[in-house]
Amino acid sequence: MIDLQGYGPRLIEGAGVTIQLAVLSLILAIILGLLTASAKMSRSWFAHRLATLYTTLIRGVPDLVLMMLFFFGGQIGVNMITDWLYYSFDIDIFVNINAFVAGVVTIGLIFGAYMGETFRGAFMAVDNGQIEAGKAYGMSDGLVFRRIRFPQMMRHALPGLSNNWMVLLKTTALVSVIGLSDMVRVASEASKATREPFTFMIIVALIYLLIASVSEWIFARLQKRYDIGYAEAD
């Protein structure tokens, strides 16, 4: 068998960090994406502009640069705010930005922009008559969203969502650069220590492929679920 030279448990821990990071940032990205999509579709000029600015800026700058900006700049920014709070209002708090939070926030912010585009397209694909019918039944806006718009929107959003998830998963590898012990970090430390880069990097690559394949399967099942009632139509 492959000799991991004692790095096995740390690799598994690293894989855990990768998965946690990916799932948490996915959740944040979905929330931000829904907000962005509704801002873009809203009649408010300001909300529309703000959302467009957000998606344009985020999608025009490399992930790694944004990550470093948030991670290195985030601490200084937070310190500036807490200093100001201390001098102006005598409120003494100390906030330490840790790499994990910085990672989740950055990846969530980046993919929120991409999700926004996905969701916007999906929401627009839902027939207006459906929403009117819901309103005619006396449903509130929230209820229309939960029962009609969201489930039907998901059918159109899932392919894009699954695409974004795959890219997001691979983007998590970048957090190793800002010092978070995900599996890439563990593997690169192990390769340097043991001088066997092939063993560790290939194992990590295989874990990524495994996660990707499993999520592909999950997305296929979800798609089937949300396609209910459309199977014959397509």
Added chain:
Amino acid sequence: MTAFMTWLENQLAENSIFTLQTLSYYGDGLTTTVQLVFLSLVIGLIAAVPLAIGRGSKHGWIKWPIFVYTYVFRGTPLLIQLYLIYYGVVFVDGIQETWLWVILEKPFVPALIAFTLNTAAYTTEIFRGAIKSTSKGEIEAARAYGMSPRQTMRRIIIPSAFRRALPAYGNEVIFMLHASAIASVVTIMDLTGAARFVYARYYAPFEAFLFVAAIYLCLTFTILYFFRYLEKKLLAHLQPQTS
């Protein structure tokens, strides 16, 4: 307005970060980034055309290896691929005695290899999709004219697939520009590398990274508009007609 100008002048005079020295770092970084991205895109594009055709081959021994290649390179992070090639190349037996070592020793070539392999995999799949979506009628028409499969490929399928692949390929180019930031991890002084250097030297994350972000943004928009222009030119026959 004059107040603003004097304010701006003062700001620039007091500026200790964006001196000529640091701006030259960014300039060199820009050159490196553009070289790296351009070279890997061109080589990747050239490699992707035969790969995409082979990917649709009837023969399993051609089709499957290409499928595995694209699956692996699209399914794993570029950072891993870069590490594998950058750290791995040292361990190829006897390579340090050959002339290859002179170029492989520096991080530029390993990074170029990793980027090329990565973009070739994505581009192959983009072309593959475009080739597959060629309408049956076009191929049948070509057959009816007596073209051989090879001629059909060269004259009919490839030119129209290229055009259809253009929007997706534009995205890939932008993706590659952004992915190239990873080069800074293996000590290449590209744009991001320059920003990291300036950050480390002056401990000024906002100035260093926001400035580089603005440069990337400009590059992204340049690529975006270039591809929009190309699409307008090459896909003119697919646009809705305006009277």
